[in-house]
Amino acid sequence: MKISVLTPSFNSEKYIKKSIDSVLAQTYTNWEHIIVDGGSTDDTLAILKNYSHLNWISEPDKGQSDAMNKAFKMSAGNLIVYLNADDYFYPNAFQDIINVFKNNIGVDIVVGNLHIDRNGDITPNTNATVSWKDLSIIKGRFPLNPVSYCYKKCVQEKIGNFPLNEHYTMDYWFLLRAFYLFKPVKIENFLGCFVFDGNNKTSVIVDGFSIQMPHALKFAIRYTPQRFFYVYKKLLLHKRNKSHVSLLLKKLRKKIRK
Template sequence: MAARTPHPLVSVVIPCYNHGHHLQEALDSVFRQTYPHIEIIVVDDGSTDDTKQVAQKNHGVIYYYQANHGPSAARNKGIRYSKGEFLVFLDADDYLYEEAIATNLAYLQQQEQLAFVSGCHDKVYDKAGKIVPEVRKVHQNHYTHLLKGNYIGMHATVMYRRRVLEDFMFDYTLRGCEEYDLYLRIARKHPVLHHTAKVAAYRLHHANTSNNVPLMLHTAMEVLKRQENQLQTTEEMKAYTEGRKAWQYYYTEQLLAKLQKQKSLSMYEYYNLLRYDPSLSLRNTFSSTSTVTIMNQMIKYIPSSRIRNKLKFILAGTATPRPGKVALGDFNRYTPFSTQFGYDRGGPVDRYYIENFLEQEADSVKGRVLEIGDNSYTVRYGGDKVTQSDILHVNNSNPKATLIGDISNAPQIPDNTFDCLILTQTLHLIYDFKGALHTCYRILKPGGTMLLTVPYITPIDYGEWEDVWYWSFTDKALKRLMQETFPKSTAEVTPHGNAFTAAAFLYGMGLQEVPLDKLVFNDPHYQVTITVKAIKS
């Protein structure tokens, strides 16, 4: 067992999206820490304000930029580029108290088995100018308590042990409650600890994600639902049931309070109030009806005709329209909006799946890396982890190519050469695709990783690749191919997409035109893109 470092490095990762006006206060709170061995990493999640300028004017702050992928992707990036033995995630609009790092670090150093430690916090109401302490006492059975609700409440009160985060990352598909999801997954597997010292301040203002009650309610219920198949004891099952009721009550009470103050609710707030209000299930009138039927019956009580009509439209989307009643709208045409895969409308829809996959697997892009066509993804996701970047191109039209040839028959490339291979949207253009996969297996080092993406539902290119667009692949086909071409190796094959994104991609909609909630929903019957991570045995 390695000797414990007496003064280990602690990494404070600050994801920031358009909170440049708060960022300096968050940074100053880290600078004031009584514990000195700290690195600060700001991950700019596509901000359009002065976030970059604020971060870079502070000496010693490490700054990274990424396109807007949400706080979870920003935190994951921070994990990858941080060096600390312990990590803290501080939102840019919050701040730490001076003893925060020292307090949490002491617990983790005293108890080596702990995966993370959490403390308490103050809620700071900017507009009202008041501070409310949030102190919860939890001494044991932390997983069970988390099933009942998120007793931690504020992410910056948590310090993680790095080795745990090597196995658990933030789920970037969640639009809220990402921290709660991580707490549950870790506490299910590892011991954790909670103390009552206040270590941070949570600033409440109009831009907080937590103000989006429908979003928070939906994601809290989704996160809890993910634990259902992990429950092992009667106590855990009881806590799970209590937790679902508690989340419903907590958020619907907020909506009811807003309504009682005669403040208007949005259509989505009405939708969620009607869907989750526990009192509805107690009404004999509705005891044998579906949720949608209940909501349709309740619509007549909504005072705003505009909201009523929009809510009816939303509810109509939860059921299949009657024959002859489908509203075709902008899709009522023979030609697509774009014949360039949506590049002229903000980028292709399938790039979301491809780049999120590579973002999640960026740790594998290291050592000597071969990419087909160009090395843009190698540079973007490998960074300084890459010792040599090679480009294979089928001809000499790319002057940066280091290797020329057809990957389906490339005897000039030695065996066991590369630590990582990146083949995005290429395999369908190769007639002998099995030969290409055999080559990939041969030239990978043992333990090396192939990151592959292929299309299934897709337009066909109008230009350079039209004459060599041979194939489309399902996840079932890729699983068989991996068994044949990467024998005894580990392969993860994942389909991505749904009916909406498949139609959007076929019509040439741009990525920025597709709402995030439509992108993250996955239906394997409509596979836009298949991703494969294969590790050579």
């Protein structure tokens, strides 16, 4: 089985060498590494030119989703994993993933654990859910970074391109559909590290819930319309929902309980 490692990149000189080297260090060697760069103006391209094994392009794009879609179209592997230019894999990650796919024929998606590096403070993240029902009501934690999951190519072929107008939660959009339409499995292996330095997009999202909620509602309408009002109620009363309507309903519920 061949793994296609897909990396969207833009002005990534600070981290991209470590990301590339983490792929080269893999104990499992049947992989390709594709990098789609958005026209970097720093030294990113100079770094890429030092690696003859890379398949890469650099051209203006419409954002990360566009770069991810381009990279997917260039891929030739049976399995797909995205590696952001500022993150990295652990050496046995690919072998751990391959072992699961080989030993579990019906599995379509493998989700593992990861570490989060917040300016040198490294902490484990082990509580990712693989339940589409949990994701649909924003319960539990969805896999925080693509360095921690890998899936069969048919998954993305079925779901389609990442929306070009989605710049922050394309992963949540994708995983909702992937977990609903295909079979995921959670393993306890740590696959890589998510570098959270205060400058990447995940770092600057102020209210992730308000961005995820519309995706959850649209998903319910399209795939599980019979659950729509249940999902809407759960999201409206969600502890992370800071809307005035939500706060009013929560106060009313407390009064009724008294």
